[in-house]
Amino acid sequence: MPVDPFNIIIGGVGGQGNVLASMILGRMLVSQGSIVTIGETYGASQRGGSVMSHLRVSLRDQFSPLIPEGKANFLAALEPVEGLRMIGQYGNPDLLTLINLRPILPLDALSGKVAYPDLSLILSKIKELSKQVWTLNATEIALEMGDPILANVIMLGALSALDILPVKRDIFSRTIADLFPAERQAVNLQAFDRGHDAVRELR
């Protein structure tokens, strides 16, 4: 790990499976000797609101389940404007960012009260406020695979390609063996691989 504690945020919109993604990632890291503390925002927020999980990863100590302002090291956003929202509070010039390009319209954008911002503008702001940015269209891949919920695991696959954390395929495979019923394991492994291959650096 580049720094200790290494602070990760996985965020998006309620229903995208960010809690499960954070739990899988957490278990992958714990199985390799890290002390991980995860704080999750859900409850009422799972009904279409903004949701995030904070992961504090350390080899020496336990940290609070909430990351202090400006202290995120890595951000995985399952939705573009949610990514920028989280950078607003937790970003810093050294932030590494992974973005799923597929927007989910907030209620006010659905109703036409506000416009969903232009995607390229959001990406350029995220780029300006991060040290390095990677993107992929995890939702499109998930839809191709027949189930939009796979986007979260596709994002974990993308993370594994970035060489930031020790989250290789074999560790993922072992971790989901404990978590998922046998019939769901192959499709999740496939989703992980698709994410690994699809991610590109934003330049």
Next chain:
Amino acid sequence: MNPILNESGKIELLMGNEAIARGALEAGVQVCAAYPGNPSSEIIASLAAVAGVRGIHVEWSVNEKVALEVVAGASFAGLRGLCAMKQNGMNVACDFLLNLNLTGCGGGLVVLVADDPGALSSTNEEDSRLYAKLAGLPLLEPATIQEIKEMTLWAFDLSEALGLPVLIRSATRISHARSNVLLGDLPKEKRLPYFDAPRVTFPVVKNHQRLYDKQIQAAQYFEISSYNDYRGPDKPELLLLTCGSGWLYALEAVVSLDLSQRVGLAKLGTTWPLPTAWVLEQLTKAQRILFVEEVDPFLENNIKALFAQHNMDLGGKRFFGKADRTLPETGELNPDIVIRAIQNLLDITFQSRPPEYAVRAKEAVQQHVPGRDIGFCAGCPHRATYWAIKNALALDGRKGILLGDIGCYSLGMGASGFFQMKTLHAMGSGAGLACGLGQLKRFGLDQPVLTVCGDSTFFHAVMPALANARYNGADFLLLLLDNSGTAMTGFQPHPGTGKKASGDPAPVLDLKTICRALGAEVEEADPFQLTSTTEAILRLLQEGKGPRVLILRRECALIRGKQQKKLFQVTIDRERCLGDQCGCNRLCTRVYKCPGLIWDPMTGKAQIDEAICTGCGVCAEICPASAIGKEAA
């Protein structure tokens, strides 16, 4: 292998609520009960998942008072029992709790209450710790996930040593956080139940006195508890007195500010009754003391009272906390809030990131990031229900009053329920309030009265209100939104579902039969059939006397989604959709606002978002141009 059953010596990433469950299993718990409520729901859910293999009884009770009585019954027969609840549940259970404190208990009885600072998933913000003081019962406050497992285990021993129920207070950031937990031994033995001692509160005054005496005994245990801990210099400039979820925030603040040589950190794990000698020793360390705790100034007020009694020996102190608003009185704490409070008290500067970056980052959010309100999920039957209510009330024209209750359908107060729901209080309060408003016709109230409640809420607290309505002749329409589970808290079963907590089959208590037995006129409708549902609401509003019930039955969209079963393939006929030119003014996306149906700004027409649409097909009924089609999937 379920992680909470892994072998002793292993380290598992457990949620706080799972750690509580593991702690209870390590203590040899045999009976567990709760009514679901976040952030406490996963405690019983994880115990229920292992009830079969562990040979224990785990149940979802109909409400928290019954849950506590279930567990106390087991305790009177010598078994160990765990009852879990959220802060609101404590209010429901407290009538029994404030008698149970006088009779005491037999087998270890632990009451776990998870508070929700900031009301992240609650209708109120409440500090349950006050009940410990009110009931004169020992209170433990774990600060980490490991500690909550250890404390749960210890609480059972403590309960048996004192003959009293022991309260443990958790909070969202402990119950719903995950961290490494080192597992201990799981016992193999089971106790044989036997009821031998009477448990009555009489003679009351004598038993009340005994309760006070036991608190002295509890404080003696607490004086030597390793859960009370100090780290920092001998004479700190500032002493942080913390407990529970405040501890990790305080620690994080001290480390972030690099103040471990100047600031002391005292963590109290046993917060009622206070271990007075231990607390007084901490108070001698510093002149300036900041309390860091969540929700009310409980520790703060109790320690100030203790200080008042010993002020001649302790000299002058300056106390900071919620009372002087050094820390906010309301809302959730976090490391940043504690960092700022310490910065102000010690007059130091600290920048978490370059200020020029912070300005740019915040500006980018302000200028480009739209808000994201919570609302009903795509395909949620409640959205359709509120649409029908809105239309029925408009057709009725008398400005009907819709009283609300607790569940996902509480969102009916907001945009995704078309702002229809007008009150929100406790479980069952919608029907209770309707019993009052439903009596006002004789005084000239000509607005019809309606109330909503969910299927699980019905069993929890609506049945007494319905009996009351029939008996006293209250005039209202109860819309019973039956979505086949306790959806808000994670789809737990209830007496109407035919399933027990363990997943085993249970007899089904039929809502219709119960309502009829309570003397109400009952009809049923399908919320996805907008026209017939609207007609039924309108008819029941305008006809009939006394309590009427319309059961609106449709499974929760998330339960449906888990089964991956779309009812319909929904499509937009681009020829028929007149888009911006249609006189409907975008009724589908501007007003109905299901997240699965979006507006394509390029073509100016409606569009289905395949990643989100669950195929309920209701929007096909909304479109006046019949441009939305549905085909059985």
